[in-house]
Amino acid sequence: MALLDLLKHRKSIRDFLDRPVERVKIMMCLEAARLAPSACNSQPWKFIVVDDKQLKDKLGDAAFRGIYSMNSFCKMAPVMIAVVSERSKFLASIGGMFRGTKYYLIDIGAAVEHFVLQAEDLGLGTCWIGWFNERAVKSVLEIPHRKKIDILIALGYYDREKTRSEHSREPIDKIASFNSY
Numbered sequence: 417m418a419l420l421d422l423l424k425h426r427k428s429i430r431d432f433l434d435r436p437v438e439r440v441k442i443m444m445c446l447e448a449a450r451l452a453p454s455a456c457n458s459q460p461w462k463f464i465v466v467d468d469k470q471l472k473d474k475l476g477d478a479a480f481r482g483i484y485s486m487n488s489f490c491k492m493a494p495v496m497i498a499v500v501s502e503r504s505k506f507l508a509s510i511g512g513m514f515r516g517t518k519y520y521l522i523d524i525g526a527a528v529e530h531f532v533l534q535a536e537d538l539g540l541g542t543c544w545i546g547w548f549n550e551r552a553v554k555s556v557l558e559i560p561h562r563k564k565i566d567i568l569i570a571l572g573y574y575d576r577e578k579t580r581s582e583h584s585r586e587p588i589d590k591i592a593s594f595n596s597y
């Protein structure tokens with residue numbers, strides 16, 4: 417699919433089909449993420465893929481209870497990915513401190529969007545998930561406490577016919593200008 421068509425078709429998916437996702441497709445999404453750019457080529461990410469049903473159910477129950485229950489739809493997704501934010505290279509960290517910019521978050525964003533777009537191209541739906549019980553996710557996945565998980569990805573097949581493709585977005589003249597602010 418042409419890139420702009422793919423971008424127009426991608427929507428956050430919150431209703432997944434009960435159908436397993438092939439490992440080969442997950443690997444393609446990981447490869448897309450791996451190719452993302454990052455400050456000083458730090459690649460400050462690790463993707464923990466959870467496709468074991470029992471573990472995923474445990475993760476869903478832990479991550480989306482209480483104040484996080486608005487994201488309980490994720491329990492329907494056959495795959496969840498925890499994206500661990502790893503340390504940037506020294507130069508990127510120092511440069512980021514100097515600039516007051518968290519480069520590692522920009523890097524993670526680029527990698528996750530690569531993942532998401534590859535998934536869409538393979539007919540898979542995704543949803544970025546920023547609202548979850550991080551401590552519980554670390555505990556279930558045995559991720560060290562000192563690590564940071566800024567984002568999860570819900571992944572699975574979805575009903576493409578049922579999904580609306582229009583986006584609620586600001587017009588270009590509001591978000592961009594040429595040659596001055």
Ligand SMILES: Cc1cc2nc3c(=O)[nH]c(=O)nc-3n(C[C@H](O)[C@H](O)[C@H](O)COP(=O)(O)O)c2cc1C
Pocket residue numbers: 426427428429430487543544545546547548567583
């Ligand atoms: C950093 C980030 C965090 C997000 N967290 C959540 C979330 O916790 N739950 C959810 O349902 N959607 C979440 N989303 C999805 C957004 O709500 C969605 O991208 C936005 O409303 C635009 O809709 P679209 O993705 O369908 O175009 C998140 C998206 C991003 C980029």
